[in-house]
Amino acid sequence: DVKVTQSSRYLVKRTGEKVFLECVQDMDHENMFWYRQDPGLGLRLIYFSYDVKMKEKGDIPEGYSVSREKKERFSLILESASTNQTSMYLCASSLTGMNHGGELFFGEGSRLTVL
Amino acid sequence: AQTVTQSQPEMSVQEAETVTLSCTYDTSESDYYLFWYKQPPSRQMILVIRQEAYKQQNATENRFSVNFQKAAKSFSLKISDSQLGDAAMYFCAYRAPNRDDKIIFGKGTRLHILP
Numbered sequence: 229d230v231k232v233t234q235s236s237r238y239l240v241k242r243t244g245e246k247v248f249l250e251c252v253q254d255m256d257h258e259n260m261f262w263y264r265q266d267p268g269l270g271l272r273l274i275y276f277s278y279d280v281k282m283k284e285k286g287d288i289p290e291g292y293s294v295s296r297e298k299k300e301r302f303s304l305i306l307e308s309a310s311t312n313q314t315s316m317y318l319c320a321s322s323l324t325g326m327n328h329g330g331e332l333f334f335g336e337g338s339r340l341t342v343l
Numbered sequence: 344a345q346t347v348t349q350s351q352p353e354m355s356v357q358e359a360e361t362v363t364l365s366c367t368y369d370t371s372e373s374d375y376y377l378f379w380y381k382q383p384p385s386r387q388m389i390l391v392i393r394q395e396a397y398k399q400q401n402a403t404e405n406r407f408s409v410n411f412q413k414a415a416k417s418f419s420l421k422i423s424d425s426q427l428g429d430a431a432m433y434f435c436a437y438r439a440p441n442r443d444d445k446i447i448f449g450k451g452t453r454l455h456i457l458p
Contacts, residue, residue: 268352270434270450271448326440330378330393
């Protein structure tokens with residue numbers, strides 16, 4: 229079965245702390261995504277990676293950075309967490325193109341609270 | 344810019360009844376892809392159904408079917424014989440052609456199933 233695993237389901241951090249959110253997929257997918265999910269706002273793309281060491285900014289990259297050193301792993305980094313980054317973070321992966329239907333496979337999410 | 348609108352933030356349906364979730368989108372492209380994703384409470388998001396814009400036939404997956412009206416840019420999801428396990432947040436999504444990263448999500452519709 230296809231699997232996207234996010235390292236932490238729940239995190240509580242303090243303002244100014246550095247936060248790492250890890251995501252691992254076991255499907256050999258080229259593409260990996262980090263989304264932020266907030267009530268009433270849906271899913272908003274933070275960063276996208278289409279290959280190892282490659283990344284593209286999404287719609288809301290400010291305050292975030294990412295790392296993709298290996299194909300299966302995509303990390304989201306909050307250099308200095310702020311209270312407005314309290315949210316649910318979703319990692320997803322997909323194959324390139326639409327030959328396989330273009331489906332996104334999601335992790336279970338990481339709920340981050342910044343105090 | 345492409346947009347996806349889900350005008351019903353919440354809906355309720357009696358168990359075993361049929362419910363339709365609405366989605367409209369805006370694009371200038373002629374070829375694209377549309378998806379419905381389901382996010383059960385505290386569980387990962389999964390694909391329910393997909394539709395390719397160049398296909399006139401509406402997609403169907405068991406109790407789930409879509410009404411795709413390309414000219415009206417409408418993509419509604421019909422759930423027949425609703426079950427308690429259908430209770431979830433449902434997201435409509437649009438994917439641009441040849442763009443792995445250009446996936447636009449609506450804000451979601453929370454569906455309640457009444458026993």
